[in-house]
Amino acid sequence: MITVQVHVVDNNVEKAIKVLKRKLTKEGVFRQLKEKRWHEKPSDMRRRKERQARRRLRRQMARARARTTR
Known part of the structure; x- marks a missing residue:
């Protein structure tokens, strides 16, 4: 802690x-x-974490695209 x-x-x-x-x-x-x-049910937790991972990946890809277009 x-x-x-x-x-x-x-x-x-x-x-x-x-x-x-x-x-x-x-x-x-x-x-x-x-x-x-x-x-939170385990299935809901798994779904939420997958959704967060997709959002994180999308954000990283958008940043990478923004860096390459500069």
């Missing part, structure tokens, strides 16, 4: 909260909480 630390400087709690939210988002904590909110 990775621990996330944020230092509060000059009693600026608002800025520390913003930094904490940014770090948690980058680590994927909010996404994991959202996924774990309900039980």
Whole structure:
């Protein structure tokens, strides 16, 4: 488990909260909480992961095409 630390400087709690939210988002904590909110059947999980993989592949191919056309 990775621990996330944020230092509060000059009693600026608002800025520390913003930094904490940014770090948690980058680590994927909010996404994991959202996924774990309900039980997901194994077949649905497999379908979701396949859909994510296709989306990731499509995005990579589009970026590769964009690099070659420059």
